[in-house]
Amino acid sequence: MREETKCLHAGYTPKNGEPRVVPICQSTTYLYESTDEVGALFDLTKNGYFYSRIANPTVCAVEDKIAALEGGVGALCTTSGQAANLLAVLNICSAGDSIISAPTIYGGTINLFAVTLKRLGIECIFVDPEASEEEIQKAFKPNTRLVFGETIANPAICVFDIEKFASIAHKNGVPLIIDNTFATPILCRPFEFGADIVTHSTTKYMDGHAVQVGGVIVDSGNFDWTNGKYPELCEPDESYHGLRYVEAFGNAAYITKARVQLMRDFGVYPGATAAFYLNLGLETLAVRMERYCENAEKVARHFAASDKVESVSYPSLETDPYHERAKKYLPKGCSGVLSFTIKGGREKAAKFMDSLKLASNEVHVADIRTCVLHPASATHRQLTDEQLIAAGINPGLIRFSVGLENVDDIIEDIDQALANI
């Protein structure tokens, strides 16, 4: 199946007389006829649903669809993108370990890594993603467990060199985790460039309609966990009578452990209705991404031509520093999100935002409706000016998320707001 077809058909194949659309299995529990069978489910020696904190048929259909879209061996949905990144890291990190991340990532992820994981005893070392391999190598320590980056950074709109980081990570025997939220598997499939684990905030393009918060972790199945660095995947798990994940689940060891151990213990699994809505969004993902890219490119060129705009970040523009890299990683387009800096800094930025009539000023991005946000006063307000600059964010920067309205209406709105500042 090609992408558009997977969006509609992967993950759920009804049999004769069954519902055409993925049904909402709104049940916390599942009936069995024998105690032995339930015991086997708890021991993981038998496959099946037994409690909706760990798995549910509606959610699993959506997980299988996303795994198919990314080209992975399995996926696990979570109640938010934050929960996805948290579990993706904790699945292979404990107190005393360290991780390496680009600083050009979502503000919430910076807080998670730099503040909350630190409290749990996990150190995050931020490295400049444009540094040389030798420079980046210096951040690795014997306790390094993983490397993390975003395909298209929110909101700096930098394109991450996935292949370069996969190669450095693998030389050091650790996996590369890529947050692929903005690109979606329609525009980039990080596994094809060597990434090992992919995460998403499904709140953004995958859901697409701003109806609910959610996340997902996808496992490529390619990483070798038996290299001596990952005892939690190779040595007996006491909470499952000494089960060894790699031995029992092969190349699906990572994603199975995330579900049966971490999801069991943390309980951040979405409900069936949430998955049903996510699935509706996924059905049109491929078509929507195509139009987002088309609209955003026109809007980016329009901003770039305005004498009131200092700079525009959108990698499809020939003048963008990430243009060449985007040709490799994002050949079909760079999503609907761009950022720009208005001449006159913070004050003019606020005036522009307040003058918009069609585009909404809201804390959201990658929505079906055009929306704008001032990161320095919203999503990234916890960051110091130094951290802002490191994340690639000018205090006067505006993130502009182009929606699926007629692009001429979006441009007319921009023009009247620019005229007003």
Ligand SMILES: *Cc1c(COP(=O)(O)O)cnc(C)c1O
């Ligand atoms: C929004 C976002 C997150 C966090 O996801 P939530 O669903 O809001 O918890 C993580 N990464 C990126 C790139 C995001 O844009």
